[in-house]
Amino acid sequence: MIELKHLKMLLALREHGSLVAAASDLCITPSAVSHQLRELDQWMGVEVVNRKTRPITFSNVGLRLLQLADEILPQVQIAQSDITRIIHGQTGRITFSSECHSCFDWLMPILNQYRNQYPDVDLDFASGFEANPHELLQNGEFDLLITADPIALKGVEYFPVFEYESRLVLSTTHPLVRAKNITVQDLADETLITFPVDKHRLDIMSKLFIPANILPKNIRTTDLTQMLIQLVASGRGIAALPDWVVNEYETKGWVTSRRLDCVAPEGLRRTLYAGFRTEDKEKDYFDSFIKKLAKFSESRKLYYM
Numbered sequence: 112m113i114e115l116k117h118l119k120m121l122l123a124l125r126e127h128g129s130l131v132a133a134a135s136d137l138c139i140t141p142s143a144v145s146h147q148l149r150e151l152d153q154w155m156g157v158e159v160v161n162r163k164t165r166p167i168t169f170s171n172v173g174l175r176l177l178q179l180a181d182e183i184l185p186q187v188q189i190a191q192s193d194i195t196r197i198i199h200g201q202t203g204r205i206t207f208s209s210e211c212h213s214c215f216d217w218l219m220p221i222l223n224q225y226r227n228q229y230p231d232v233d234l235d236f237a238s239g240f241e242a243n244p245h246e247l248l249q250n251g252e253f254d255l256l257i258t259a260d261p262i263a264l265k266g267v268e269y270f271p272v273f274e275y276e277s278r279l280v281l282s283t284t285h286p287l288v289r290a291k292n293i294t295v296q297d298l299a300d301e302t303l304i305t306f307p308v309d310k311h312r313l314d315i316m317s318k319l320f321i322p323a324n325i326l327p328k329n330i331r332t333t334d335l336t337q338m339l340i341q342l343v344a345s346g347r348g349i350a351a352l353p354d355w356v357v358n359e360y361e362t363k364g365w366v367t368s369r370r371l372d373c374v375a376p377e378g379l380r381r382t383l384y385a386g387f388r389t390e391d392k393e394k395d396y397f398d399s400f401i402k403k404l405a406k407f408s409e410s411r412k413l414y415y416m
Contacts, residue, residue: 113154115187118180120147121159121169125177128166151176203396208237208244209257210312211383216355218257221407225400232396248386254397256386260312269384272404273411277314277379278357278368280343280350287349287369294373295323302348303327304339315351318379319371340365351379 123133124144134141151159159173169177207218222234237253245262247253261269279298281288287297303315310316310330320326331348333339336356343350344365357368370378385404391397 113151113176113179115184117147117151118176118184120144121173121177122180122184124160124167125169130162130167203394204233204235205255205397205400206235206237206253207255207257208248208253210244210259210308211257211353216359217407221403225403229396229399245386248388251388254387254391255400258384258386259314259381261384261386266389267386268389269386270401270405270408272383272385272408274380274382276354276377277318277351277371277381278354279315279371280340280352280357280360280366280368282344282346283364283367284346285349285367288367292373293369293371295319295325298327298349299325300328302329302331304331304333304342304348304350306339307332307334313351314379314381315371319374 120133120137123136124130127133127136130141130144134144137144148159148162155172157172158170159176160170161168209218225232226234237247244253244256244258245264245267248256249264249267257272258269279287279293287293290297298320305313305315311321327349329348331342333342336352339350339352340360342348344360351371352368354368357366360366361368372378385401387397387401392401
């Protein structure tokens with residue numbers, strides 16, 4: 112039977128041209144090289160190499176075995192490297208889901224940095240916005256959830272990524288831009304433009320409208336942040352978005368924003384969390400991503416649980 116050691120021995124003989132030099136390269140004795148050659152000769156029924164020539168030459172059978180070695184050994188080395196990465200948790204897959212529809216502005220740079228460190232880890236996103244993302248996280252449908260509403264579930268933990276302010280977004284010509292104080296009653300006659308999720312998962316609904324037992328006149332939904340901004344900018348309605356999203360479009364002069372101080376003097380403030388299964392921290396590649404996310408969180412000067 113041909114073994115990997117025989118193929119490695121033949122490559123060493125081709126490279127060095129003598130038994131002594133090949134043995135030194137393989138860290139075995141010349142007699143061990145001779146023994147392996149005899150084994151091959153017996154199995155093949157012919158001599159694999161001509162030992163009398165200097166350097167050693169190969170028979171046709173020996174040349175075919177060299178071709179096999181050139182094909183097989185690189186694949187073996189790749190497989191061994193892959194297995195080592197798997198064992199040490201350096202390869203795998205992380206699937207993300209988010210209840211934050213505008214997280215990509217701050218999340219994508221983190222993902223790009225992570226890819227450089229773990230190129231063998233697939234990073235993917237769950238399609239759509241789920242009705243019960245916390246339970247799906249617990250059941251392994253995805254691996255990391257970005258949410259503003261952590262739920263205590265067995266085997267799932269959360270840590271705060273950063274705090275944000277949800278700001279009222281208006282067209283630059285909207286009458287409320289000049290209002291001294293904005294109340295929930297002022298917003299009741301407006302069309303609220305938002306993302307297509309349950310109203311209880313929207314900051315402005317759960318923290319402003321629902322507690323006041325008031326609903327906006329209409330609710331219009333869109334999947335895209337840019338489309339939402341365009342609808343607001345054209346006077347089709349109002350919206351509430353995280354400050355880091357609003358800042359970009361407000362700087363461009365497309366919309367303007369106001370603090371929702373009718374909720375609290377400091378405005379409608381929330382904390383964004385990352386949720387994951389506790390058991391996944393045992394995976395090196397996943398734990399490294401959590402640490403990278405925590406480092407980003409530290410840069411936002413937020414405490415940690």
